[in-house]
Amino acid sequence: xxxxxPETVPxxxxxxxxxxxxxxxxxxxxxxxxxxxxxxxxALRAWNQGFDVAVFQFVKSAKWKVGEEAAFRTLGTLxxxxxxxGAVEWHKMGEGWSWTRKHGSEEDHAxxxxxxxxxxxxxxxxxxHRFYVLDEFTYPLKWGWVDVDEVVKTLVDRPGNQHVxxxxxxxxQALIDAxxxxxxxxxxxxPMDAGRKGQRGIEW
Numbered sequence: 001x002x003x004x005x006p007e008t009v010p011x012x013x014x015x016x017x018x019x020x021x022x023x024x025x026x027x028x029x030x031x032x033x034x035x036x037x038x039x040x041x042x043a044l045r046a047w048n049q050g051f052d053v054a055v056f057q058f059v060k061s062a063k064w065k066v067g068e069e070a071a072f073r074t075l076g077t078l079x080x081x082x083x084x085x086g087a088v089e090w091h092k093m094g095e096g097w098s099w100t101r102k103h104g105s106e107e108d109h110a111x112x113x114x115x116x117x118x119x120x121x122x123x124x125x126x127x128x129h130r131f132y133v134l135d136e137f138t139y140p141l142k143w144g145w146v147d148v149d150e151v152v153k154t155l156v157d158r159p160g161n162q163h164v165x166x167x168x169x170x171x172x173q174a175l176i177d178a179x180x181x182x183x184x185x186x187x188x189x190x191p192m193d194a195g196r197k198g199q200r201g202i203e204w
Contacts, residue, residue, distance in 0.1 A: 050085060055133040056092075057135040132162065
């Protein structure tokens with residue numbers, strides 16, 4: 001898209017405004033760092049536009065101090081108190097629709113993952129939010145805990161103008177095919193290659 005102008009315009013009968021305002025399904029996948037970071041950057045833009053934002057984290061531990069979560073919870077409070085931006089919900093292990101890999105059986109994890117997806121699907125059907133981040137959601141798809149075809153159908157048929165961003169490695173091909181925007185993060189170089197662990201302000 002040189003200078004932000006599409007190279008081709010489809011003969012779909014839509015006006016430029018209608019085409020521009022179509023909801024987006026985005027997938028951030030690949031082995032490189034930055035998939036979730038990019039998704040939260042998009043969520044920040046959505047919040048600034050006054051969109052209702054909901055984040056569902058599927059793998060990261062409840063004990064992991066996620067900097068984006070603290071920032072978005074603060075933005076949610078700002079919205080509640082002043083009306084600036086949009087409402088924010090953040091769900092993860094212990095409080096939302098995820099699981100911990102350290103406790104319970106494989107069946108427990110699968111059931112929790114499926115319950116999480118079912119709650120998201122319900123919200124999508126009711127148009128409860130305007131912008132969704134399904135963080136690390138490719139993993140329950142890869143592990144067979146959630147049916148890929150069901151997810152794709154729900155997302156493709158979602159009503160209204162709901163944007164959805166899904167992150168995680170090894171995104172299934174059916175999801176990639178259904179998405180409007182797919183970005184693959186490729187690792188060229190990483191501090192861990194030199195024995196350096198994650199650090200404050202970079203990883204959290």
